[in-house]
Amino acid sequence: MNWINNYVRPRINSIFSRREVPENLWSKCSECGTMLFHRELSENLNVCTQCQHHMGISPRQRFEGLFDGGIFVEVEVPAPINDPLYFRDHKKYPDRLKAAQKITRETEAMLVAEGHIGRTPIVAAAQDFSFMGGSMGMYVGNAIIAAAERAVNLKRPLILFSAAGGARMQEGILSLMQMPRSTVAIQMLKEASLPYIVVLTHPTTGGVTASYAMLGDIHIAEPNALICFAGPRVIEQTIREKLPEGFQRAEYLLDHGMLDMVVSRLKMRDELVKIVRLLLGLSPAVMGDLPSPVPQDHGEEQTISPSPE
């Protein structure tokens, strides 16, 4: 992979040094409107440096920030039947899938990986809101089952980052059936006495909230994330009244006893390392940016200086 570093890096650097910055290298914070330099934003895990607003983040980018040294190995997810119902509205479902794959450059709406966080082995799964709204179809169900099975085989905890508008309507009843299917997966973890930690990110709604996202041993949410069963608009139409400010947001759910804590994305990794190590009965974590583990284990207590990057 060295040739990539040698070739691509200088090219990116040269773009930055030329000052002719193309527009798409800047992002506008959707909350405060501040223009943020792309690299700066991505180094800050897509959290606005001005107002701390948490913007969407792809599973891959999240994993790069989560795992030690940004190194993780993807867990293979069995491919489900393509378009089981021959569903079409204005577009054919396979065409919608292809368009989402092109935009995200991912296979589907969930990424599963194994690796280490703070030198603690884990399995992680993250839902991709930019892939058809993160919607839960058969692939997402298979991904959760694959993640749970992998965690049980390796005797590791599972950390799941949820983000979804709900079920994948184009898979009809089969998307609904992912509620019981994912619940079976979570039961496998519980029976193996392995921690299952859910990080609820913006937005987590519908059948996703009403299944695996609410069955964690510990529920953590990112600030201001919308977390609900029925969305605010549906409720407003049903009860014909305006909902209060902050309704169904992470802090509101914390107040109503549905979450253990609300944690900034910038502190999430350290918090997860601490919690996982507590639950597994391991010694306290060595904090700071750690390189990925080397093949020879030098023991947990040995300090390793952070990589220069």
Add this chain to the structure above:
Amino acid sequence: MTHYLEFEKPLAEIEGKAEELRAMARQNEEMDVVSEAEALDKKAAEMLIDLYKNLTPWRKCQVARHPERPHCKDYIHALFTDYTTLAGDRNFADDDAVMGGIARFEDKPVVVIGHEKGNDTKSRIERNFGMARPEGYRKAIRLMELADKFGMPVITLVDTPGAYPGKGAEERGQSEAIARSTEKCLQIGVPLVSVVIGEGGSGGAVAFATANRVAMLEHSIYSVISPEGCASILWKDTEKMREAAEALRLTAQDLKKLGVNDLIINEPQGGAHRDCNLAQVSVKAAISGLLKELSGKSPKVLINDRRKRFLDIGSSGLTA
């Protein structure tokens, strides 16, 4: 007075005419209308068979939601003896959208749980149109635990437009309640049999229907979203519910091909509401048969059977 659905209008006319003739004959004994009325009856019967022979998915939705269709309460009274209502979630309230209790089915003690929509304005409001709040699911969890403890099979009757989208319901953890109810379905070591008697609306239905065996009435539906909801999201037009109903494959017949239900219970000609007694006899026979399939199995076998049933769903799709 029979409530006619939109597509039954021509039938309503003929049946109305026959009724008129008979009313006239009652007032004037010299009038001989028997043969004429009988001819109309025959025509109506043929039309009924014809209309119901190949109901479109959207028409099935209408039949499934028919206001005179037998509801949970009717089945509970007809199919069970010693029905004893158990109320409350021991936490916040009792939810009237969910009926539940202990009873006897063919003399054997069971737990029965179901959504009840109500049958007139007053009871519909009391029952919240069969849309449960978290308390309803938590009552169901309690009852399933009771069944597990005392070795009683659980029978659930599914008939809901969905879980209630309300402010209080969200505040008290609608999502968590549904998730826990589904989880409880998967945990109990007693037979769990579910019958979709009308509308199987999304997560609110799954919370009760994660069963060893799922049966569906011939004209019942089970879907991830209502056709109206799907039309408004994907077609951006609520009038496209016919297309959405078609695309969602929500009929008992399509769902059986997908392995979602194990059994289709035939309905009386013209739908369950035309002969409630016959519908109840058929549902009873179906539940009896399904419970027999599961009897004598150990808790572990029952739990694994349920898990496998759901893990296997989706291994085959429909053919074009």
